[in-house]
Amino acid sequence: MSDDRYLTVTALTRYMKRKLETDKHLKDIWLRAEISNFKHHSRGHMYMTLKDDGARIQSVMFAGQNKGLKFTPENGMTVLIRAEIGLYEPQGQYQLYIQHMEPDGVGALYQAYEQLKEKLDKEGLFSAVHKKPLPAYPEHIGVITSPTGAAVRDILTTIRRRYPIVKVTVLPVAVQGERSAPSLVQALSYAENHNFDVLIIGRGGGSIEELWSFNEESVARAIHKVSIPVISAVGHETDFTISDFVADVRAATPTGAAEMAVPAREELLHRLTQLRNRMQYVVRQSYRQEANRLAKLKASYAFRYPEQMLRQKEIELDKLSDRLSRSGMAAVTAGKQRFTTLANRLSLVHPGRQAERYRQQLDALEHRLRQAMGKQHERKQQKFVHQLNKLSLLNPLETMKRGYSISYKQDTILKSVAQVTTGDDVQIHLADGTIDCIVKDVKEDTNG
Template structure:
């Protein structure tokens, strides 16, 4: 008899084959995102396609939460995935473990992420920017040994400010070894005691300029003690080195212009300064001659003793006043000293002590009398209180012929507390009596 498989059985068998194939457990695929959807559960459902084919894919929430970008329709991506079969539809699909943007898109994303990170860490803050010296004596140029950038910088520096010494440091600006070389040359240039460092290169794609976006290069520029001008690429190109540098130049030529003054402007400024100084000196000499003429015609200069004779007389008067003031002060201090000696004479001091001792003795006597009177008053008051308390004492009452009746150590104050047959204790002034109640009656009862 022929055995037929169910659709489910065949699908399970095919899925088993897919899951057991080691070549399908981890495949690397590149393509374009299509039909992208994010489920409310957090799982991602999409397809990856190229010019000729399309394959369905999904990414679980746990893996999707680790993505460092937001996927969208049309993104070119690189994925690492596992190939399997979705039994319900009987179709094969991939389960994505990792996904990243492909090519330029990835670099732009990495650029923005690194820019945000470094900005938060304060590398781009204006407070860290250093001022470019206005009149540099030495300028270090870090760029490729050949190319338009070095020529533009050198020609501009020579034409604008030939007084500045140009220190050319050949630097790799592209390729795998460029990052390490840029960092090394920056640190070297920072030790040369130059006034300004210009670092740059010509234009290019984002891949060509990427070495100037590396985090290590950005930090190396930030750590430079020497002011740095960044001139990477053309005017539309922007790298992270531009953000961290003290000044960003749109082109290498502009960097040279920022680093130096223009000799034509300096010559013009010198000429104007010369004219100004000449006019100022002439005016100053003219006024000085006028003052000199006035001073030479001044009457006191013709008779020099007039300049100081008044001051000599004033000095003598002040000297006399000073001596008089010193004599008065000395006399006052002597009188003050005599008064103090009289006040503190030994005999007077002894009399003062005797007087104080007598006062002290009198005060002691008064205190003793006062204390005795108070104690006597308190004693009388205490005797009165004791007498009142004694009169109220039960013992005194019993001395007058009364007794105290107790039952079980409880004082009986009413007949209602007793019943026939109760054991009682009668306390008298000289002892106690045990008794038994035979009859209880009130005051109105007639004795039978």
Template sequence: MNDKYLTVTALTRYLKRKIDTDPHLRNIWLRGEISNFKHHSRGHMYMTIKDEHAKIQAVMFAGNNRFLKFRPENGMSVLIRGEVSIYEAHGQYQLYIHEMEPDGIGSLYLAFEQLKDKLQKKGYFDPKYKKPLPLYPKHIGVITSPTGAAVRDIITTIKRRYPIVKVTVLPVFVQGPNAAPSIVRAIEKANEMDFDVLIVGRGGGSIEELWSFNEEPVADAIFRSNIPIISAVGHETDVTISDYVADLRAPTPTGAAELAVPSQLEIREKIIHFVQRLNKQMQREITDATKRLHNLQEAYAFRYPFQVMNQKEQELDRFVERLERSFSHLLNSKMDEYRNVFQRLQVMKPSRQMQMARETLRENEKRLKVSMERLVERNTKELAYRIDRLTLLNPLEIMKRGFALPYTENGNIIRSVRQVEPTDHISVQVADGTISCEILEVKEEEEIGK
């Protein structure tokens, strides 16, 4: 008997062949919103594409997503071209994406804004990292296409403005898939050479043609460069990521050449101006020196040198006498200081100090002995006085004079006749012992008075 039951695998494969052979599902165009986006470490992108009423699992393999100009995100509305098939392991149909772009905004513009935001957060645009350009460069590197109009404009402008500078062109691709790697290699190679300034750019074009200057590897190479870089991409209205990262942005390639070198005409004018200022200053110096020379020639010392010499000889004698007196005074003063110090040292000899210390010790011992004797005598008298006072207050001393203390059987002191009754036993404490008694009669004080 034939088995009419299929296995799950057989059913799944049957459905997969049905879907894979349907021409309507081999190339579909889909609009939807991304959710559950995940970029796998192997490069594949997994996500869910949904609208208001349905959703479908989707995958975009690394071979396809490497050409994306933007970074997919959850909540982004996208336009997709792909195909539908079944993933046999889970038995579910899913969308295999071949192409994808943002819905409502160009993918290149979105990629530009995303990369700009990313690099700005990393600090690539911070002015503190901008390197100053040298005033008078000796060697300029131009990284651009060797056949474009931009390189001719740059070289012509540099040679016109500053012909003594050396210019080297590092040819690169400026558009197409090989452009970005070519520009990165040229910047890295230039940093191994003796350039003072680098001009990186190209002539104008569409955003697609300029896109190599919006690539992240190019931005990284510009940021890492130790040589100042002028970005000269397109026309004045064209703005690229390279413009933000570079040390200086030029509106055009010709403008970059003007920024890279000074103008020989301006330098010549400055030299002429400095020469004129120098001549005027030198003329003033010569005039002032001539006046000083004339004054010196008319001075008394030059007209009567022997009189001046005799006068200076007398002044020298006075100075020598003053010097000798000062030296003698200083010597006597130092001798007096020496004698005072010597006398003080004699007084402060260790043997004399020891003798004085012994005398002081003996004197202090005598004073201490007298003070201790007085203190003992005073404290002895005070102790005797306090003992006498304590003796007067001692109950035992009072009892010796005939007084006694009666106690009840419970040990309470009897202070009133109301505390006892006839036949009660009490104890009476006297000075030398205790007497046990029995109450025969109780009389209050009023009855005694009667």
């Protein structure tokens, strides 16, 4: 007999679910807790346990809510969350559905900044090994910044004042907001495929939220990937962004970046003046040295008495010619002697003589081989005749030539008179033919 007082587990669970979902106090809960058992599912959802010293509760933050997080939750992290309570029917347990989350005690942006900085540092993006030197005299500079901000005016004014011959191209980007990071990445990609000697990327100062585009991972990796030297000039001197660490050089301000990118005209002019003065000094010194040499040559014996010098040199030339002639004859004589010696040595090892010796040795070996083959053939022939004679003695045909015969009955050799009866056909094989016979009578030898 049924009793309506008893509920099913499903009915009870659904009832509790409606109770939890309709309680307005449970629709918007603010909670401080520690994260454990954190799992970021491949579909984007985040599952975790929120706990304190006395209790714990299962929680989930769906992909739609967590895609805007500026930090990555980790086990052991204390967080501030806003959530609502629901009940997961298949297991009959209540859990939190998180709508918003941020680290406790430190801002979410700062937490994300520290996490990304640590991650990229471990990957080596900040290493000095990857830092590229700035060109001393650039011909084309790319400026990646807002086209309307104070930063671009400071950069352009400084470059024109210090190094007016350089070409400057402004690559306009959004320096804050959701479109900022993609536009920065696109500008870096454009610069990579065009003829720039150095890039300046940056903007004026601001809050961490306003400077956040330069802390995005995509921007940091784009700066690291570009093959052109990059100067980062983001914010004021006390502001540090991820872009500053990845860039080849960090400038405290946009003006400082422009000063790093180009040399100062006054310094170049001063250096040119120094080089010109040094060159003039070297030319004057060289002129004096050569003038002194010329004066010494003019005062020398050769210039004062050229005819006597010429006669002396003619005599020296004759002596040198005689020495050369004697040396040449001696060299020819020594060469002839060496040639004769080598020719005699060569005749001793001449290939023709060696071939003649080898031919004589071959003839002797061939003669010995023929003798050995003749003797071997004679021995084999004698042995063959001897074996043939022995075989002839055992040949039954030779025995049959002496008058013996072999009798058969239906291809069976007859060895006894018991094998035949009167009237049987018998074949008698002699040495020169066969006799077909019919048995008329059989007589057994009683003496045997």
